[in-house]
Amino acid sequence: MTSECVAESIPAGYKQTEMGVIPEDWQTPTLGSLTVLMTNGFVGTATTHYASNDNGILYIQGYNVEENSFNFHGIKFVTEDFHNAHMKSCLKGGDLLTVQTGDVGLTTIVPESLAGSNCHALIISRFDKRKSFSAFISYYLNSKPGRSRLKLIETGTTMKHLNVGDMLHFTVPLPPAIAEQEAIAQALSDADALIESLEQLIAKKRQIKQGAMQELLTGKRRLPGFEIKRGYKQTELGLVPEDWECVESAVVVTYFGGNAFKSEATVPNGVRWLKIANVGKRKIMWNEISFLPSSYIREYQSYLLQKGDVVMALTRPILDGELKIAKLTSNDLPCLLNQRVAKIVTKHTANLNFIYYELQMSRFVEAMNEAMAGTDPPNIGAKTLGKILLPLPSTLAEQEAIACILSDMDAEITMLEEELEKSRSIKQGMMQELLVGKIRLV
Incomplete structure (x- = not known):
């Protein structure tokens, strides 16, 4: 394809970059130019410094990180002495945590409620708030284009790994105005909130169904007429x-x-x-x-x-x-x-x-x-x-009545699951449009 054909395929007001076509007024800075700190969480063996949750400091590890979220399954705590000796990995609200080994590139935002925690073998990125809105960067790093590009800078053979040095030179598409970055992040956050509410509702409906099964399939509760x-x-x-x-x-x-x-x-x-x-x-x-x-x-x-x-x-x-x-x-x-x-x-x-x-x-x-x-x-x-x-x-009549109740519950759960999948698909479409400026919000 000739350069003239490429130029003709780019819409007016847009430009070609290494991360695709983006608006002409968007920038392509490196993460290093946007951050006031990028470092590793503690690397080494911390097991001897684990403490109880009553007097310990929360110690976040890669398996606790989810896309723009956290799970606290198997969460650990470390002693205050260990924490004080490794203040470099003490977290602040708004920091980004990126998984270095394992699900490489998966990123989340540290909420204010987790400020003061410590972390293990995660890349900590602290952004200059005058230059960028960290939630926007997090959404980009978690997007399909972002994750694909992060894979290109992975190192290692058997165990893939992200280095801080490579992350510092990683470029991102960035709207020039903080207000636009915030608007995009808010739109995606609203989509996340809808997805989370559906996930919670489905979990609740499943629990209710499990309770109904325990009662109906053992005869502890009998339906009217039986x-x-x-x-x-x-x-x-x-x-x-x-x-x-x-x-x-x-x-x-x-x-x-x-x-x-x-x-x-x-x-x-x-x-x-x-x-x-x-x-x-x-x-x-x-x-x-x-x-x-x-x-x-x-x-x-x-x-x-x-x-x-x-x-x-x-x-x-x-x-x-x-x-x-x-x-x-x-x-x-x-x-x-x-x-x-x-x-x-x-x-x-x-x-x-x-x-x-x-x-x-x-x-x-x-x-x-x-x-x-x-x-x-x-x-x-x-x-x-x-x-x-x-x-x-x-009697078959009682069996059928019990099965009908449970089938209706399953039908409701299936409907909610379909709505959840639709919401996830819509969010993916929003990310593809908003994070590269195909749709402008401000």
Whole structure:
């Protein structure tokens, strides 16, 4: 492409830079020219200086850093003596913390509430407030273009690493007015606030659903029309209503295994091949897609899955304490069932949706874990699954009523999750437009 063509493709009022096309009045300063301090957090072994949270100083590490946020899982504290001996890594409100090793380039802003904390092996950037608004820089470093460019200055082979010296020379696109930087950061912060509120609401709805499952699937709470008439009885599963049964799952469920399709049969396009890797927690995951010839739809009709079918993994079936089980939607079809994945088929005395929720209960998962003890990889068969006990309302009507309540809760959570994904997508679009000046706010 000639330079004339490149020039013609740049809109009026914009210019080409190493970070792409930006407004002509935007600058491209180095981080070193914008900061009054850029240094490392403490590098070395601090474990002998750990203290209790009652009398210690908060000690932030790379795993506590999230995009423009923090998590405090596994947070550590250090002694005041250690802190005083390493004041270089004492944090102030507005500082940026960038992960040096691990999730390289991930950046967050230190809020005033964390001022006075110390940190370990993080790059601390303290900006001259007359030149730049640190939140704007943080959003740029966390953007796709920012992270991509940071990868270009990584060092190391097995363990990638960011050096302060390289970060000092890293350039960023910057509006000339602090007011514009603040306006952009505020717009993205508002998007973050919406995302966070949706995440919190989803977490709350999931907790409510878990509580409902614990009560409804054990008979502790009965729905209207199914009230307790004869009290409770003691079983191997604990107390259950007198009018419920405790049965081996094989009495009400058939675990229909998939076919051992050959890897040589894989084709570039055709019918989707549902494998163990595609079964997530309550969701079919198509991150890794393999295809079988479309002709297999006719040849292997008994393995062709339908909308509403429930499948579970038989190898490595538990992830983070939860069963890898999912219900198929129209978006998952057509697909063929592979070996080591089982389709749940219920008999006439059981409702499929009720069983779908029963199999997710911790007692069932714990029984599976015990049955798989010693297997490598963790592995379970239909015969073993069939011996695990399930509590079962004696009428299909009660099973259906319970499943309906839980299905409605799932539908609400799914709707909120879709709204969350949409909000995240909108934010990504905003970052791509605002952080390079394609859209101007002031």
